[in-house]
Amino acid sequence: KAGVTQTPRYLIKTRGQQVTLSCSPISGHRSVSWYQQTPGQGLQFLFEYFSETQRNKGNFPGRFSGRQFSNSRSEMNVSTLELGDSALYLCASSFGGSSGNTIYFGEGSWLTVV
């Protein structure tokens, strides 16, 4: 059974540009959530999608957005990149129907903004 797949794994962008990251969840999982991980702030929740609807959102500016497609694949977009957006972005998936559902993480996308 394939795990959570994130692409691209590594990317470098310039300030002011935008970036789109992709996440393919485990087959059958309907919930996809995104997290930002930095050395200073740790793991911070960005948003969660369930059946194409944003169900929960963290405290990030509107430059951070996401969406989920009918096949449960998800993308997140960051516009007008800032140096502080450099981070590991982690995607996770679960069945999403219960708080006991295990969340499975991808390997992450390393974003460097220069």
Place this chain on the structure above:
Amino acid sequence: AQSVTQLDSHVSVSEGTPVLLRCNYSSSYSPSLFWYVQHPNKGLQLLLKYTSAATLVKGINGFEAEFKKSETSFHLTKPSAHMSDAAEYFCVVILPFTGGFKTIFGAGTRLFVKA
């Protein structure tokens, strides 16, 4: 307010000695509790989870954790540390939330294992 506190930011043990990583939570609901491990440049891997069944939960790689409701704790233990256990460990709580669920991460505990 709901929260997760990992009491130690760093823990250092010698190979072959026991490991104890501490986690306390605060919640007005019955939570689901998880421990994840993150090795350098990797995603998070599930070690074990508690979802209101047995209070002593066994996970992968010899780790186990005990849910103690009276102490609101979910500490992670291992009888004998290996060098490969050196990593960062996260205690995670998932709670019911309006319209869905809320996932709360602890700040992480970095485990160092000395030869």
